[in-house]
Amino acid sequence: MQHVEIENVHKSFGSVEVIKGIDLSVAKGQFCALLGPSGCGKSTLLRMIAGLEAVSSGKVFVNGADVTNTHPAKRQIAMVFQSYALYPHMTVRQNISFSLDVAGRPKPEAAQRTEEVARILQLTDFLDRKPAQLSGGQRQRVAIGRALVRSPEVFLFDEPLSNLDAMLRVQMRFELAKLHEELATTMIYVTHDQIEAMTLASKIVVLDAGTISQVGTPLELYNQPANKFVAGFIGSPQMNFLKGRMETVAGREVRLELAGSGSVAILARGGVEDLKPGELEIGIRPEHIRPCNPGDAEANLSGRVELVEHLGNSTVLYVSTGSGRLVVQRSDDLSIRTGDTIGLAVDASRAHVFGADQRAI
Amino acid sequence: MKPNRAGLVGLLYAMPALLFVAALVIYPLGQLFYTSLTSTSLLGGGKFIGLGNYEKAFNDSTFWSALGFTLKYTLFITPVLMGGGFLLALLTWQNTRLKQFTRGVIFMPWVIGLATSSLLWYWLFDHRVGPINKILVDLNLIEAPLAWFTDAELGLWAVIISVTWKVIGFGTILFVAAIQSIDGEITEASMIDGASYWQRVRRIILPLSTRSILLTTLISVVGSMVAFDQFYIMTQGGPKTDTFTSVYWMYQNSFIYFKLGYGSALAIILTVIIFIGAATQVALTRPRGTE
Numbered sequence: 228m229q230h231v232e233i234e235n236v237h238k239s240f241g242s243v244e245v246i247k248g249i250d251l252s253v254a255k256g257q258f259c260a261l262l263g264p265s266g267c268g269k270s271t272l273l274r275m276i277a278g279l280e281a282v283s284s285g286k287v288f289v290n291g292a293d294v295t296n297t298h299p300a301k302r303q304i305a306m307v308f309q310s311y312a313l314y315p316h317m318t319v320r321q322n323i324s325f326s327l328d329v330a331g332r333p334k335p336e337a338a339q340r341t342e343e344v345a346r347i348l349q350l351t352d353f354l355d356r357k358p359a360q361l362s363g364g365q366r367q368r369v370a371i372g373r374a375l376v377r378s379p380e381v382f383l384f385d386e387p388l389s390n391l392d393a394m395l396r397v398q399m400r401f402e403l404a405k406l407h408e409e410l411a412t413t414m415i416y417v418t419h420d421q422i423e424a425m426t427l428a429s430k431i432v433v434l435d436a437g438t439i440s441q442v443g444t445p446l447e448l449y450n451q452p453a454n455k456f457v458a459g460f461i462g463s464p465q466m467n468f469l470k471g472r473m474e475t476v477a478g479r480e481v482r483l484e485l486a487g488s489g490s491v492a493i494l495a496r497g498g499v500e501d502l503k504p505g506e507l508e509i510g511i512r513p514e515h516i517r518p519c520n521p522g523d524a525e526a527n528l529s530g531r532v533e534l535v536e537h538l539g540n541s542t543v544l545y546v547s548t549g550s551g552r553l554v555v556q557r558s559d560d561l562s563i564r565t566g567d568t569i570g571l572a573v574d575a576s577r578a579h580v581f582g583a584d585q586r587a588i
Numbered sequence: 589m590k591p592n593r594a595g596l597v598g599l600l601y602a603m604p605a606l607l608f609v610a611a612l613v614i615y616p617l618g619q620l621f622y623t624s625l626t627s628t629s630l631l632g633g634g635k636f637i638g639l640g641n642y643e644k645a646f647n648d649s650t651f652w653s654a655l656g657f658t659l660k661y662t663l664f665i666t667p668v669l670m671g672g673g674f675l676l677a678l679l680t681w682q683n684t685r686l687k688q689f690t691r692g693v694i695f696m697p698w699v700i701g702l703a704t705s706s707l708l709w710y711w712l713f714d715h716r717v718g719p720i721n722k723i724l725v726d727l728n729l730i731e732a733p734l735a736w737f738t739d740a741e742l743g744l745w746a747v748i749i750s751v752t753w754k755v756i757g758f759g760t761i762l763f764v765a766a767i768q769s770i771d772g773e774i775t776e777a778s779m780i781d782g783a784s785y786w787q788r789v790r791r792i793i794l795p796l797s798t799r800s801i802l803l804t805t806l807i808s809v810v811g812s813m814v815a816f817d818q819f820y821i822m823t824q825g826g827p828k829t830d831t832f833t834s835v836y837w838m839y840q841n842s843f844i845y846f847k848l849g850y851g852s853a854l855a856i857i858l859t860v861i862i863f864i865g866a867a868t869q870v871a872l873t874r875p876r877g878t879e
Contacts, residue, residue, distance in 0.1 A: 277780060278780075279776050299776075299779050300779060300780060300782035304780065306776075310771060312771065312774045313774075314791075315796070316795045325781050329782050329784070329791070330782050373777070
């Protein structure tokens with residue numbers, strides 16, 4: 228049995244079903260991210276694991292024990308909230324030691340454990356301050372400390388970095404990754420930020436409208452998205468989607484005629500034998516499109532450059548083509564200017580084909 | 589010193605309120621203080637007698653017993669109102685239909701006039717026709733109907749019960765607002781931290797409701813210190829003068845004995861006592877440090 232297991236969990240609020248039968252397992256010591264847009268049910272799922280939300284049906288197991296109807300305090304879990312949820316009237320020391328105090332642990336033991344956690348999180352100098360006297364990053368560390376002091380089986384994080392500014396978020400991300408490496412405790416992390424999920428987690432669960440869209444490692448999700456939703460959600464700038472009509476199928480190679488442009492041959496993953504002629508959609512990541520001269524034989528498309536963004540480490544082009552607007556990203560500093568007409572060569576081996584049901588083919 | 593323009597603008601904005609306070613509080617208070625230094629009668633006449641009325645009050649045993657009774661009433665009813673109000677708030681703070689309805693029922697008596705509710709309870713406690721005596725007799729808790737208002741202690745408790753019914757909803761609503769304003773994630777965090785329900789109440793909800801508790805206590809204490817209607821209607825100050833409150837004695841002197849000057853002095857003394865009490869309460873319970 229896995230460390231955390233969720234079996235066919237449903238959750239409804241009145242007549243609205245927000246979690247539609249989810250099965251998920253997280254191995255001991257794994258860092259698992261629940262990723263998805265707002266309203267996809269990721270926080271509700273986390274709250275059900277925590278016991279803060281009752282499941283409508285299904286089961287939740289932690290460390291082999293069925294905790295579906297167990298009180299949050301007895302689930303061996305700790306949770307870090309988006310708002311930090313620090314006790315504003317208590318000092319950092321009291322915040323961290325709260326769970327030990329209410330559990331009636333001996334004062335010297337609680338004090339020693341609190342000091343130890345404060346040292347790990349570099350909070351020793353702030354132990355007698357109140358939360359209002361701390362910066363956002365320090366508050367976040369106190370929230371983590373409060374979770375850490377209980378030595379839980381599982382850490383739950385509910386968008387813990389979303390209240391921090393961009394720089395601090397990067398720093399805290401690093402600190403969380405290091406903390407996970409040191410503790411090797413199971414962590415389940417809810418975020419809508421794909422960068423956080425990709426950088427922290429070894430397993431990402433992409434949720435869409437209360438169902439699991441795909442589970443995989445960061446690179447699996449990036450390179451082999453199971454459907455158009457995952458393909459569009461993972462990656463920044465977002466994947467380009469072009470509508471096309473299937474012309475021929477030869478082996479795994481599918482040739483598509485693009486609306487208003489030329490044609491392109493894509494290497495599908497398989498299952499193309501029964502493919503019938505009709506509308507398909509191809510997905511190409513911005514970095515898998517190469518600018519070239521419009522007349523070049525390799526040019527699948529051509530278009531006019533609407534905007535050029537020089538980001539220092541890369542250049543992003545917004546190109547208006549007969550098939551719609553395409554975003555192109557190159558790591559080199561291109562000399563292309565706004566208004567130029569350019570050709571675009573698609574790396575067919577990296578492109579994806581999506582069927583009418585939006586599943587990758 | 590050059591006048592601060594922002595300060596002047598601020599003063600201008602506050603002016604209507606200041607004028608209002610000056611006309612309705614400061615001027616009457618000044619007038620009251622002046623009257624307290626005279627032997628003014630309600631029937632007219634009187635002269636300046638300096639601190640004569642204050643000296644008289646100092647030697648007036650009924651004034652002291654009335655003040656003592658008022659303090660006793662305040663000390664008895666405040667914990668009932670605060671504790672009861674907070675418990676009711678804990679029971680009804682969630683916004684389910686049933687709890688919202690219950691809150692509405694608890695708050696309803698607040699909108700009734702104190703005199704009306706006192707009259708209602710006067711009849712409920714009546715020893716001949718009152719249902720309270722009947723219920724107590726039927727339950728074998730007492731052998732014969734009690735004459736509630738012929739005994740100072742029973743009368744006091746009858747008044748406390750009636751006032752509690754009338755005003756407890758006000759505190760409950762303020763406490764409900766305080767509890768609802770606590771970030772839900774804080775309560776959830778304490779649940780995950782293993783705090784039991786009462787640990788959460790004691791260590792999270794109570795400390796985070798301190799300001800509301802202080803405000804409600806202050807309103808309640810001041811209200812109890814100026815109690816009049818309920819005793820006037822239910823006990824008429826009796827038996828003898830045992831349930832005279834400070835304001836009752838003030839009323840008695842000013843409007844029954846026509847001694848307006850002396851009544852004014854009693855009013856000034858009570859105002860000073862309440863002011864000192866309220867200021868001490870605020871100073872002692874002011875939150876320390878940063879929240």
